[in-house]
Amino acid sequence: MNVGSYFSENSKTALKNEPPGAWMPNLPDGCIRLSSGYPDPALIPAEGIKAAVARLLDEEHDLPLHYLGSPRMARLKQQIQRRLAERGICVVEEQLLITSGACQAIDLIARILLDEEAVVAVESPTYMEALEIFQNYTKQIVSIPIDEKGIQTDRLKEMLDERKRKGLTLPRFLYTIPTFQNPTGTTMITERREHLLELSAEFDFLILEDDAYGELSFDKNPPPIKSLDKSGRVLHVGSLSKVVAPGMRIGWITGDSAFIKALEWFKKDLDHPFSQSTMAVYLENTNFEKRLHLLKDVYRAKCAVLLRALEQFLPDSVSWYVPAGGYFVWVRIPGVDTSELLSQSLAEGVSYVPGKYFFLNQKDGTEFLRLSFSYANEKEIMEGIQRLGKVIAPF
Numbered sequence: 502m503n504v505g506s507y508f509s510e511n512s513k514t515a516l517k518n519e520p521p522g523a524w525m526p527n528l529p530d531g532c533i534r535l536s537s538g539y540p541d542p543a544l545i546p547a548e549g550i551k552a553a554v555a556r557l558l559d560e561e562h563d564l565p566l567h568y569l570g571s572p573r574m575a576r577l578k579q580q581i582q583r584r585l586a587e588r589g590i591c592v593v594e595e596q597l598l599i600t601s602g603a604c605q606a607i608d609l610i611a612r613i614l615l616d617e618e619a620v621v622a623v624e625s626p627t628y629m630e631a632l633e634i635f636q637n638y639t640k641q642i643v644s645i646p647i648d649e650k651g652i653q654t655d656r657l658k659e660m661l662d663e664r665k666r667k668g669l670t671l672p673r674f675l676y677t678i679p680t681f682q683n684p685t686g687t688t689m690i691t692e693r694r695e696h697l698l699e700l701s702a703e704f705d706f707l708i709l710e711d712d713a714y715g716e717l718s719f720d721k722n723p724p725p726i727k728s729l730d731k732s733g734r735v736l737h738v739g740s741l742s743k744v745v746a747p748g749m750r751i752g753w754i755t756g757d758s759a760f761i762k763a764l765e766w767f768k769k770d771l772d773h774p775f776s777q778s779t780m781a782v783y784l785e786n787t788n789f790e791k792r793l794h795l796l797k798d799v800y801r802a803k804c805a806v807l808l809r810a811l812e813q814f815l816p817d818s819v820s821w822y823v824p825a826g827g828y829f830v831w832v833r834i835p836g837v838d839t840s841e842l843l844s845q846s847l848a849e850g851v852s853y854v855p856g857k858y859f860f861l862n863q864k865d866g867t868e869f870l871r872l873s874f875s876y877a878n879e880k881e882i883m884e885g886i887q888r889l890g891k892v893i894a895p896f
C-alpha cells in the first residue's frame with residue numbers, strides 16, 4: 502500500500518520539507534547539552550506540581566479528568582490575565598485562549614491565517630520550529646534580517662515598498678520574537694517596536710508576537726509589542742514552558758476577540774484540561790514573583806559563566822551578542838561551517854545547534870551556532886565551552 506497516495510496535496514507538499522527536529526542530533530553519553538533550549542532541571546517545580554495534583558484530586562475528584570475539566574481552568578485564565586496586565590496587556594476573557602504550549606498557538610494562528618497563496622514574514626534568523634510550522638502551510642515565506650536591536654524595520658519597509666511597487670502579495674502577518682529572541686538572544690528596541698506597528702497599519706498586516714522568554718529578563722522587562730498596540734493588529738503568544746515546565750504544555754494567545762473565537766473553533770478539545778487545572782492550583786500555591794526572581798538570578802549567573810568561558814576559551818575571531826535575558830547566546834565563527842563541525846564537537850562531548858536551522862536560506866547560517874545556558878549547570882557550561890574551544894582551535 503502506498504500510504505503517501507492518501508495524503509492531501511497540502512500534506513504531500515509539507516512532507517517534502519526537512520523532517521521536524523532535524524537540528525536535534527542523537528547525543529552521545531556524557532555530552533554536555535548546550536544545544537537544548539530547556540529549563541534548568543533543578544528549576545522544574547516537580548514537588549510543587551505533585552502537591553498541586555494531590556490537592557486538585559482531593560478537592561475535585563474526577564472533575565478535572567473529564568472533557569470539560571475543572572472550574573479551575575477559568576482561574577488559570579484569570580491568573581494569566583493578571584500576569585499580562587502587569588506587563589501592560591489588558592485583555593478580557595474573550596481575548597485570551599489557553600493553548601497546548603506556544604507551539605500550538607503558532608500552529609493554530611498559521612492554520613487560520615495561511616494558505617498556499619499567503620505570504621508570511623519572519624525574522625532572519627528565527628525560531629526553527631515556527632519556520633517548520635509555517636512551511637507546513639505556505640511556501641511563501643520572506644525573511645528580514647535582525648541585528649542586536651531586533652528586526653531591521655527599515656529593511657522591512659524596503660521589502661514592503663518593493664512588493665507593493667511590483668504588485669506582489671503583501672505579508673498577511675509577520676512573526677517576531679522581539680524579546681530575548683531565539684536564537685540570537687537579542688531584544689528589539691522600543692523605537693523599532695513602534696515602527697513595526699506603524700508599518701503593520703500602513704501595509705495592512707498582522708503581527709504575531711512570540712513572547713516565550715518575555716519574563717526572563719536579567720534586568721528590566723521591555724514592553725511587549727502588544728502593550729503598545731492600539732489597533733488590535735498584534736496576536737500575542739506566551740508560554741509557561743520556560744518559567745514553569747514545558748511538559749505541562751501551557752501557552753496562550755491574546756488578540757482581538759473575533760480572532761480568538763475563530764482560533765477556538767479549530768482548537769476544540771486539542772488541549773489538556775488536567776494539565777490546565779493542575780497549573781491553576783500550582784500557581785495558586787506559588788509566589789510567582791519570588792519564583793521569577795529565582796529564575797532570573799540563576800539564568801543571569803549561568804549566562805555570565807557562558808560569556809566568561811567564551812572569552813577565555815574561544816579565539817579572538819569569534820564573536821557573539823550579549824543577551825539581556827532568555828536562554829541563548831548566538832555565536833559567529835568566521836570561516837567555519839558549524840554544521841560540519843558538529844560531529845567533532847559531539848565526539849568531544851559538547852552539543853550546540855548549527856546556525857543553518859534558523860534560516861530560511863540555510864547558507865546564511867553557516868558560520869553561526871546557538872548556545873543555550875539554560876539546561877547545563879555552571880560547571881558543565883565552563884567545561885562545555887572549553888571542549889568547544891578545542892574543536893575550534895585548528896580553524
Ligand SMILES: Cc1ncc(COP(=O)(O)O)c(C=O)c1O
Pocket residue numbers: 538601602603604605628678683711713739740741742747751752
Ligand atoms: C521562541 C519560542 N517560541 C515558542 C517555543 C515553544 O514553547 P512551548 O513549549 O510553549 O510550545 C519556544 C521553545 O523553545 C521558543 O523558543
